[in-house]
Amino acid sequence: MARTAKHKANRPASEASPRSAPSGSGSSAAGDRPGARAKRSAERRDAILAAALDEFAARGFAATRLDDVARRADVAKGTIYLHFADKETLFQELIRMELSPVVAALENVSHADIPFRAMTGQLIEVFAREIFETRRKDVIRLVITEGPRFPKLAEFYYREVISRVMETIRTMLRRAHERGELKTDALVRFPQLLAAPGIVAIIWSGLFDRFEPLDVRALMRAHFDVLLGSGGAA
Helix, strand or coil, X not given: CHHHHHHHHCCCXXXXXXXXXXXXXXXXXXXXXXXXXXXXXXXXXXXXXXXXXXXXXXXXXXXXXXXXXXXXXXCCHXXXXXXXXXXXHHHHHHHHHHHHHHHHHHHHHHCCCCCHHHXXXXXXXXXXXXXXXXXXXXXXXXXXXXXXXXXXXXXXXHHHHHHXXXXXXXXXXXXXXXXXXXXXXXXXXCCHXXXXXHHHHHHHHHHCCCCCCCCXXXXXXXXXXXXXXXXXXX
C-alpha cells in the first residue's frame, strides 16, 4: 500500500485524474457560470415576451393561454412563472418593455427649445418610426380592444404610458401658449386632440390597411396644419 500511495503521488501532471482541472481553470469556469446563467435567463425571458406578443396579437388577451406562449417560446410552462407571476403580469411587462423607451424619447423631444410648430416634425417621426412601423402598435391596439374587459390592464397602461405622455404634451403646449404660438388654450386643456391621428392610424391599420394603406406621416402633418394652421399659430 505504501508503494501504491508513493506511486500515485509521483504521477506526472499529465496523468492526473480526469476530474482534476488545470490550475486556475476551475475558478475561471466558476466565475463564468453565473454570467452564463444570467445570459440564458435573459434570453429565455426575451423569448417569452416575444412569444407573448405574437400570441396576444393573434388571439387577444382573454384567449391566450400560457401553455401556448410556452410552446411558441420553446420553454417549459414553469419557466414562465420564474419570470412572471401570471398572464396579467406578463402583459404588463410587455407594455413596459415596448413603450417605456418611446415615452422617454418623447420626453427628450419635449426639452428642445424650439417653436412648437417645428417640434411637431419630431413628434411625427417619433410616432411613425418608433410605434407605427413596429410591433408596438400591436400592443397599443391590444390595450384599446381588451382594456374595457380588463380594466386593470387599462389602468396599468394609463399609469405607465398615457399619464406620462399627456403630462409631457401638456408641458409643451403650455409653453407654446405662453409664448403666443397658440391662439387659445384649447390644446392645453385637451392634449388628446394632438394624439388623435395616432390612435386613428393604429385602428385604421388593423382594420382597413389592406384596402387602403395609410400614409401616417402625411396624415399627422395634415392634422397639425388643421390644428395649428400652416402658418404656425392657431
